[in-house]
Amino acid sequence: MSDYSMKDIEWAKINRDVLASLESPRKEFWIVLSVCIFLVLCGAAAEVYQYNEGLGTALMNKPHFWQLYISNFVFWIGMSHSGTLLSAILLLTHADWRKPIYRFAEAMTLFSILTAAIFPVIHLGRVWDMYWVLPYPNERGIWPNFRSPLLWDAAAITTYATSSILFLYVGMIPDLAICRDNAKGWRKKLYTALSIGWMGRASEWMAFRKTYVLLACFLVPLAVSVHSIVASDFAMSIMPDWHITSFPPYFVAGALYSGCAAIITLFVLLRYVFKFEDYMTTEIMDKTAKLTFAIAMVWNYLNLSEYASIWYSNDMFEKEVLLEKFFGPYHWVVWGMLLCALVAPFAMAFEKVRHNMWAMFWLSLVLQLGMWLERFQIVSPPLASNHEPWTWAVVWPGLIQLTITVASFGWFTMLFLIFCKVFPSVSMYEVKEMVFHRRKASSRTDMEDLDKVKDDMIKAEEGLS
Amino acid sequence: MALKRMLENWSDLRKRDYYEDEPYMWGMSIDLNKCTGCGSCVTACYAENNLPVVGKERCGSGHAMHWMRIERYWEEPEGETDIDIEQSDYPERGAHYTPMMCQQCNHAPCEPVCPVAATYHTPDGLNAQVYNRCVGSRYCGNNCPYKVRYFNFFDFSKDIPAPLEMQLNPDLSVRSKGVMEKCTFCVQRIRSAKDKAEDAGHRDYIEDGAVKTACQQTCPTEAIVFGNLKDDDSKVKTLWAEHEVELNRHEQEKVEDARGYRVLEELNVEPSVMYLDRVRDTEA
Amino acid sequence: MRRRQKHFLFGVFDDFEKARDVVSELKVLDLKEKVIDNIELYSPIEHPEVEEILGTFHQPIQRFTFFGAITGAVCAFLLVAAAAQSMFTVQPQGGKPVIPLPMDIVITYEGTIMFGVYSTIVAFLIYSGLPRRLKKYYSQKVSEDQIGIEVQIDPTKSDKARAVLEKCGAVEIREVTQ
Incomplete structure (x- = not known):
């Protein structure tokens, strides 16, 4: 039996509540939005300056060829993971508590990818020649080098971005039709175009359900592959402490972890701002927190086993980097990460914390900070103490990199705010x-009927019978 | 027809030692016993290869562009310290110089990771960098265990004061902002030597010593020897054989009097530069 | 050729059970007089039971997915193989395999998923009949909480169908000829 305690809500009220979240933004909305736009403009200015002057202005140097841009890239790609992946997994496992929260989680996925996709562009030395990475026929007969993990990245991210958009969009069509039926003015035109004439006919619903499940089947392995490939950027190199076999699962676990934390953050905010208490219940938060806790433990295990395998391998270079991580110039990053991402999640073991929205909010921010530090300590410390002792150098990211990093958070928030006001952030249907x-389940009392209802629900979600 | 030729090419290209039949395989030997750490090789490289002089500030921030650098390590002398030497004007501090430049690895880690194939292996054993193709992802720089790849973090060519652009070497390009570059074993000299050999009618043979890299030419103690490893009579090949360093080996066996080693060869990157260990007599 | 005019009845009900009764009654009517061309059900949420009352839908979307994915795999593999082969003709790769299979697998994997997703979407559009214009008689109530029954019927016999709809408690009935 399902144990969520959602009240029996009138369907018209669902429509009203969710559609109300689209209307008339408050003053606070405009303030936050303009702050975000300001941050984005600051980032754009920094990028223009860096573009004209060269990447040296970002204070990258030899051996720190990669720095904050790459760790931000990994962070944002990681954050994009939980949305679509969790939504798809929970769909396939018939976990119906996913329903009120998956829409904004998927939107989060999409916007994190859009944020992440900016970083490789900013990072490139010659941005203007970036299209050379694409496999297009040319008169020189030169093709990109598919041996490079960066090309796999390009392929994986293109696939992931387009598939996530389609998954989000297809899942939103019935809701867009609801919006269309209730909107006026430019919104009417927009929703009419986007809902492509959805009228809720039986044939539409059947095709819709089948498509949705099929897409979910693709998205689960896709999401896993995307972050494994991002991990390959590091694992395929020969750098000590990058060349680690357990990196792909470690990255996937880390991605889910930071993504779940981001879902919790947005969950609390949306619930508070849009007054979605009826839909985003404490029980759903409880389940999300339990899931986050489980993923955090997987990540912990992989993290500690990585340290152990380096220690026991006794490889000269890798051990050096490991010791430098803990006791070298970057030690506070590593200890900070361990504190925020390894120790802090144990708070979720307590039900009191799991049921306290604002405690979860602050905890999720701490977890995300930990995961951000984790990405930084993956990229920078191994470069600082590489194979060649003469080149060892400690470099901290400069003003340009920090500005662009902050701007990326502004960019993400900006996109998400606009999404919340244009598209329904809770799936109405x-x-x-x-x-x-x-309702059907509660109207019948004996257990046989409940079983049948459960079967109906499963059938409803499979749609493939 | 085309298919048949393709299949033929395949079996050809897939051979274990694809470059076996090539007449050239450039290699180097650096005798650390002879190296005094004077840095004239670095200067010569700057002059020959149009390297930008970045100035004190950028040098300090790690943006120097020296393709060849003198690494200085301190090795405390073994045994008891000799009071006489300690108190003399030139005490032994165990300074140890290693001229370090691109090792032209045969299993170069930088090559497969380039997204646009801007770096590749030439048939004569060089690790070539195509500046025009480079987009500056800097993955190669990270993956190089020697960290001998240099990235144009700024548009350095802008900073050349007025008449000095006249002294740039016309044989090779001036690299722009956002491009990776590195030691080429003075490929422009190799190319012109090859052209001369072809004019003289012996395409597959360049006599030993006809190509000299800029660093080799300038080294006052002749610590650097450069030549063709495929030529059994060349000086560099003789040295390699003498010190029992071979390609396709992870670890060189140490024999009496054989001082040869390749830096970080346990990574199996197959560098083409042999170093001869410095031998020090602390008792004398 | 003159296009035959189509006549539609559209009834709105506030309960799925009522709609179910309507459909069975209409079917009885159809058995007697053979006047109904098509019955369609409009609902705000998915009711998997409609297949029992309207008959099964033939929507082989998964076949599109399957063949799309296979096409994607083949295309991606060929792309990488051809690009690698083409690179070898201009740039020697030092005895490395001409077609690097482990790398091919990664790109093939992504290509499979990409084409699989695209072809699933195409199949979705084909079998759901989207995009299309809204029908004139479409009621906004259907996207909220009510069930709509569309009956395509011989115009001369529409009264009988109307009576059935009314009998079963239709909240609203719209009639359109086009």
């Missing part, structure tokens, strides 16, 4: 389905 099946 799926919440209705949830209410419908629950």
Whole structure:
């Protein structure tokens, strides 16, 4: 039996509540939005300066060829993971508590990818020649080098970005139709175009459900592959402490971890701002927190086993880097990461914390900080103490890199704010389905019927019978 | 027809030692016993290869562009310290110089990671960098265990004061902002030597000593020897054989009097530069 | 050729059970008089039971997905193989395999998923009949909480169908000829 305690909500109220979140932004919305736009403009200015003067202005040097841009890239790609991946996994496992939270999680996925995709561009030495990475026929007969993990990255991210957009969009079509039926003015035109004439006919619903499940089947392995490939950027090199076999699963676990933390942050904010208490219940938060805790433990295990395998391998170079990580110039980054991402999640073992929205909010921010530090300590300390002792140097990211990093958070928030006001951030039709099946379940009392209802629900979600 | 030729090419290209039949395989030997750390090789490289002089500040921030650098390590002399030497004007501090430049690895880690194939292996054993193709992802720089790849973090060519652009070497390009570059074993000299050999009618043979790299030419103690490793009579090949350093070996066996080693060869990157260990007599 | 005019009845119900009754009654009517061309059900959420009352839908979307994915795999593999072969003709790679299989697998994997997703979307559009214009008689109530039944019927016999709809408690009935 499902144990969420959602009240029996009128369907019209669901429509009203969610559509109300689209209307008339408050003053605070405009203030936050303009702050975000300001940050984006600062980042753009920094990028223009760096573009004209050269990457040296970002204070990267030899041996720190990669720095904050790459760690930010990994961070944002990681954050994009939980949205689509969790939504797809929970869909396939018929976890119906996913329904009220998956829409904004998927939107988060999309916007994190859009943020992450900026970083390789900024990072390149010759941005203007970036299209050379694409495999297009040319008169020189030169093609990109598919041996390079960077090309796999390009392929994986293109696939992931387009598939995530399609998954988000397809799942949103019925809701866009609801918006269309209730909107006026430019919104009417927009929703009419986007809902492509969805009328909720039975044939549409059947095709829709099948498509949705099929897409979910693709997205689960895709999301896993994307972060494994990002991990390959490091694992395929011969740098000590980058060349680690366990990096792909470690990255995937880390991605899910920081993504879940981001979901919790946005969960609390949306619930508070849009007054979605009826949909985003404490029970759903409880389940999300438990999931985050489980993933955090997987990540912990992989992290510690990585240290152990380096220690016991007794490889001269790798051990050096490991010791430098803990006791060298970057030690506070590493200890900070361990404190925020390894120790802090144990707070979620307590039910009191899991049921306290604001405690979860601050905890999720701490976890994300830990994961951001984790990405920095993956990229920088191994470069600082590489194979060649003569080149050892400690470099901290400069003003330009920090500005662009802050701007990336502004960019993400800006996109997310606009999304919240243009598209419904809670899936109306799926919440209705949830209410419908629950109502049916509560109207019958004996266990046989409940089993049948459960079967119906499973069938409803499979749609492939 | 085309298919048949393709299949033929395949079996040809997939051979274990693809470059076996090539007449050239450039290699180097650096005798650390002879190296005094004077840095004239570095200067010669700057002059020959149009390297930008970045100035004190950028040098300090790690943006120097020296393709060849003198690494200085301190090795405390073994045994008891000799009071006489200690108190003399030139006490033994165990300074140890290593001229370090691109090792032209045969299994170069920088090559496969380039997204646009801007770096590749030439048939004569050089690790070539195509400046025009480079987009500046800097993955190669990270993956180089010797950290001998240099990135144009700024548009250095802008900073050349007025008449000095006249002294740039016309045989090779001036690199722009955002491009990776590194030691080429003075490929422009190799090329012109090859042209001369072809004019003289012996395409597959360049006599030993006809190509000299800028660093070799300038080294006052002749610590650097450069030549063709495929030529059994060349000086560099003789030295390699004498010190029992071979390609396709992870670890050189240490024999009496054989001082040869390749830096970081346990990584199996197959560098083409042999170093001869410095031998020190602390008792004398 | 003159296009035959189509006549539609559109009834709105506030309960799925009522709609289910309507469909069965309409089917009885159809059995007697053979006047109904098509029945379609409009709903705000998915009701998997509709297949029991409207008959099964033939929507082989998974076949599109399957063949799309295979096409993607083949295309991606060929792209990488051809690019690698082409590179070898201009740039020797020092005895490395001409077609690097382990790398091919990565790109093939991504290509499979990419084409699989695209072809699934195409199949979705084909079998759901989207994009299309909204029908004139479409009621906004359907996207909220009510069920719509569309009956395509011989215009001369529409009264009988109307009676059935009314009998079963239709909240609203719209009639359109086009």
